[in-house]
Amino acid sequence: MTSSFKLSDLEEVTTNAEKIQNDLLKEILTLNAKTEYLRQFLHGSSDKTFFKKHVPVVSYEDMKPYIERVADGEPSEIISGGPITKFLRSSGTSGEGKQKIFPVNDDFAKKMGYILALRSLVMSKHSKDTSAEEGKSMEFHYIKPEYTTLSGLPISTVSTCFLVSDYFKNRPSKGKSEVTSPDQVTLCPDSNQSMYCHLLCGLCQRDQVVKVRASFAYTLVRAINFLEKYWKELCSNIRSGHVSDWITDLNCRNSVSVILGGPNPELADLIEKICSHKSWEGIITRLWPKSRSLEAIFTGQMAQYIPILEFYSNKLPQVSTVYGCSESTFGFNVDPLSKPQDVSYTFLPNISYFEFLPIDHERDIASIVDLVNVKQGCYYEPVVTNSFGLTRYLIGDILQVVGFYNSTPQFRFVRRKNIVLSVETEMTTEEDILKALARASLVLESSSDVMLMGFTCYADVSTFPGHYVFYWELKARAIKDVEPDKKVLVECCSVLEESFDALYRRLRSKGGVIGALEIRVVQKGTFDSLMEYFTSEGGSTAQYKTPICINSSEALAVLESKVLSRFYSERSPPLDS
Numbered sequence: 270m271t272s273s274f275k276l277s278d279l280e281e282v283t284t285n286a287e288k289i290q291n292d293l294l295k296e297i298l299t300l301n302a303k304t305e306y307l308r309q310f311l312h313g314s315s316d317k318t319f320f321k322k323h324v325p326v327v328s329y330e331d332m333k334p335y336i337e338r339v340a341d342g343e344p345s346e347i348i349s350g351g352p353i354t355k356f357l358r359s360s361g362t363s364g365e366g367k368q369k370i371f372p373v374n375d376d377f378a379k380k381m382g383y384i385l386a387l388r389s390l391v392m393s394k395h396s397k398d399t400s401a402e403e404g405k406s407m408e409f410h411y412i413k414p415e416y417t418t419l420s421g422l423p424i425s426t427v428s429t430c431f432l433v434s435d436y437f438k439n440r441p442s443k444g445k446s447e448v449t450s451p452d453q454v455t456l457c458p459d460s461n462q463s464m465y466c467h468l469l470c471g472l473c474q475r476d477q478v479v480k481v482r483a484s485f486a487y488t489l490v491r492a493i494n495f496l497e498k499y500w501k502e503l504c505s506n507i508r509s510g511h512v513s514d515w516i517t518d519l520n521c522r523n524s525v526s527v528i529l530g531g532p533n534p535e536l537a538d539l540i541e542k543i544c545s546h547k548s549w550e551g552i553i554t555r556l557w558p559k560s561r562s563l564e565a566i567f568t569g570q571m572a573q574y575i576p577i578l579e580f581y582s583n584k585l586p587q588v589s590t591v592y593g594c595s596e597s598t599f600g601f602n603v604d605p606l607s608k609p610q611d612v613s614y615t616f617l618p619n620i621s622y623f624e625f626l627p628i629d630h631e632r633d634i635a636s637i638v639d640l641v642n643v644k645q646g647c648y649y650e651p652v653v654t655n656s657f658g659l660t661r662y663l664i665g666d667i668l669q670v671v672g673f674y675n676s677t678p679q680f681r682f683v684r685r686k687n688i689v690l691s692v693e694t695e696m697t698t699e700e701d702i703l704k705a706l707a708r709a710s711l712v713l714e715s716s717s718d719v720m721l722m723g724f725t726c727y728a729d730v731s732t733f734p735g736h737y738v739f740y741w742e743l744k745a746r747a748i749k750d751v752e753p754d755k756k757v758l759v760e761c762c763s764v765l766e767e768s769f770d771a772l773y774r775r776l777r778s779k780g781g782v783i784g785a786l787e788i789r790v791v792q793k794g795t796f797d798s799l800m801e802y803f804t805s806e807g808g809s810t811a812q813y814k815t816p817i818c819i820n821s822s823e824a825l826a827v828l829e830s831k832v833l834s835r836f837y838s839e840r841s842p843p844l845d846s
Contacts, residue, residue: 275390276390278387279387279391279603280675282617282677283676286676287676289619290618290623290640290641294317294622294654295317297655297656298320299315300351301349301350301658303346304347305335307324307660310323310325311323311324321634324661325634326626326652327660327661328662328663332658332659332662335347336348336371336372339372340420340424342419351374351656351657352374353372353374354373354375355372355374355430356370356372356424357371357377357426357427357595358370358425358426359595369595371595373430373657375434375435377657378435381431381436381598382436384591384600387617388601388602392590395604395605403479404479404559405447405474405477406478406479406480406481407448407450407470407474407478407560408450408481409481409482409492410432410455411428411457412455413425413426413458414458415429415433426595427593427594428484432455433456438452449473449474449477449478449528450466450470451524453518453523453525454467456520457521459518462516462518465513465516466521466525468495468496468499468503469503469506469507469512469525469528469529470525471557472503472507473529473530473533474528475536475540475557475558476558476559478560479560479561480561480563481562481582482563482565484565484566485565485571485813486563486567486575486587487571487813487814490578490581491797493553494794496544500540500544501541501544504537504544505537507529507536507540508534508538510529510530510531510533512525543555547747548747549581550580550581550746551580551583552581553581553582553583553585554582554583562586562587562588563585563587564590565588565589566592567587567588567589567612568589568592569685570816572703573723576720577721580720580746588606589602589612590602592682594664594666596653596659596662597653597664598617599614599617599621599623600615600616600617600620601617602614603674612681613679613681614682615677615678615679616679618640621654623651623652623653624638624653624661625637626651627647628648628649641676643670644670645670645678646670647670648667648668648669649667649668649669649680650663650665650666650667650668651664652664665687666682666683666684666686667683667684668681668682684698684699685817690728691728692730692735692736692737692784693776693783694776695770695776697769697770697773699818701768702726702817702818704768705764706721706724708764708768713758713761716754716757716760717754718747719743719744721741722743722744722796723795723796723815724740724742724815725739725740725796725799725815725817725819726817727818727819728818734781734782734784736785737786737787738788738789739787739788740789740791740832741788741790742792742793753790759837759839761836762838762839763839763842765788765838766785766842767842769842771844774841774842774843777842778842778844785837785838786838787837787838788835788837789832789835789836790834791831791832791833795828795831798827799828800813
């Protein structure tokens, strides 16, 4: 996929960011200025100054009526001067927890391919071990079956849209040979069959695997959990040379049978010996000894999985690569070997037209700045205009400018804008929660033989005083069942509270306005059940992100049905912590 791109392309677009952005806006407005939506503000003009003065900043609710009209069969010209050929569906697991659809056409896959190609070139440049470029990548990518709008246009997730595109299918054969799984496995519509076959292919080629990759960190954790459940069956397949009968997708089955290549009892015995070890610490590097990195998104809410993946991989480098969402892809990490907490993303100015709203200015149009005019250290919410029909659309992410690559800014992902816990007047953000969780996890892992596998939380205001509830799924470091230690879990409750801001601590300490924080330990596999709930509602396994805060009563019911034990903070947090 990288054959038509060069690293000099990155230097060119980031050096000439201002001109490229202005030219792109001119192109978008020339295409879309006469659409029904923009005509009411621009009256046919494609002038940048007029655009900035008159076109409002909008949310999804503002655009939803126009998008739904196109989805229902009205002409694309309502929002886009070009054809709308499909829709992307958001995961529905962040922000307010509702799925959204966004219009695109075939240019979307080309832009995604362009970013991924540049990402691969940057990864090659930074690889300290040239052998890492000579092996294969074990990748856990999946598709979600598409469904259609009333007018017959397909609706799919971002990953599915790219993976089923002609751009992906027709990529150079070299790109296909660089991964352990054939395309038939990736394109299998059953995610369980696909996961099993990804692992089977990866195990059969264990000596060639140099990197392990997925879209999100959670997918890698899920792959290890899946391996823990099925490793004996996988060994049996390798020993016999036959794929399990429950793999019924014929394209998938036939392609994996070629990878198996017949009975291999020696390999099966070796894998069995490794997986039978009492602890799975370092299981990734023991099964795939040449692996050099894990590649996924480890920033934002995915940061919670950093410790468990360090445990499974003997602290292999965790590489966050691309930053994007259903509304737009933004850019990628040009320093892939940076630590997860230091990751920043360089925006590519030729993808969409980017503006930035200072987070303390709400929707004040006059305060919005262009890509090249953001200030280092400041916090912004991205505003996106693309050729598919989104115009001055608020993304809902909060980013901080941490530097520049040539004339293009680099951003650190801080949090989602609307993800907060609140009982009274306090506002506990995603960033606050993740920092508190990191401190509590240290207490848990230093004082017990268990690790945190997954979490989510909500503010329970059904009784007075209301209080924060954290659902924790725990796992023993060794392969055995361990009863939660009450003293340790109670201390974790207190550490979480002590990590929150002064307003929370004051409301918690004075007059019982906020009640004691609670940790509810849930059964093993609970967060897989939570994922299954969200995917049953139309989400994608590959695109799934465990919500940091739960807003859905149905999702809460899934969690409540799995609660094993409850622990409460037994002391009020100090006011001066």
